[in-house]
Amino acid sequence: MKRLGIENGALDAVDARIVALLADNARIPTAELARSVGLSAPSVAERLRRLEDSGVIEGYMARIAPAAIGYPVSAWLRVRPVPGELKRVAEIIRSIPEITECDRITGEDCFLARVRVASVADLERLLDQLVPYAMTNTAIVQSSPVLPRLPPLAPAA
Amino acid sequence: MKRLGIENGALDAVDARIVALLADNARIPTAELARSVGLSAPSVAERLRRLEDSGVIEGYMARIAPAAIGYPVSAWLRVRPVPGELKRVAEIIRSIPEITECDRITGEDCFLARVRVASVADLERLLDQLVPYAMTNTAIVQSSPVLPRLPPLAPAA
């Protein structure tokens, strides 16, 4: 069977199932994956290795409850650097460990950053680091109607 | 040793290392975790079980390259429901599988949603589902200066 590269957006049905299962529980043993997809363990192990090597699977992470590790407050920051300070702002963002995720986006705002903090006072201190070089807009997270999930996986035709 | 619950935001040093290791690679075998933290395997297995049961570890997920599964375009949607339609909008958001994450937030906008689509045309079709009940603001993701990561883990004193 012809195998398609990462840009094609098409996995065969078995790979799609493997990916979906791992997206839901990254710690299932390979042997159990094999049973679920109806192939032998070595065969699934090799598919896994290929999915990793080709970049389809970027890695495996534990989801940690932020409140459990001292960060009960989450917020989203929209960050608009003042003219000429984009690079410096990007650098500051990367250097703040409480910023756990950040995308560069189109539109008025340049960056959208997720922050995890222990308190609103900490949030204030964090924002102060950006104030000289950027305008910010902060929105506190109240709840999460959609938790991280995969979009639909369409197997190859 | 007294073990603290999820709300305390304090793990002992060993649990903190286990959590950090798993956040980085959720598929490390328990035996290897044990070697890394200098405890026996059964002991680490029990800590793991407790971290899972207490909700510190919410789960394990594979990170999948969206482009590899057919979604090269990512965008953030800020969604402001028209008065009286908040619940309906929340329902629509949950029902759209291309919305892979959504937080309810404070401020003018009610929801912040991450969408993964195959094309801008698909994005348009997606937005059309919300148009009757909400005002939306869309920002396309250009790059990700900070990939998902853990905030600093402070072990208990």
Add this chain to the structure above:
DNA sequence: TCTGAAATAAAACCTAC
């Protein structure tokens, strides 16, 4: 690209300390 067999390694479970 798959299966199946064999060897190595690890997990799960137990008891005693």
Add this chain to the structure above:
DNA sequence: GTAGGTTTTATTTCAGA
């Protein structure tokens, strides 16, 4: 929390189709 022992499972490697 460790140590030891046992059973069950999983991983890896390789031959062969």
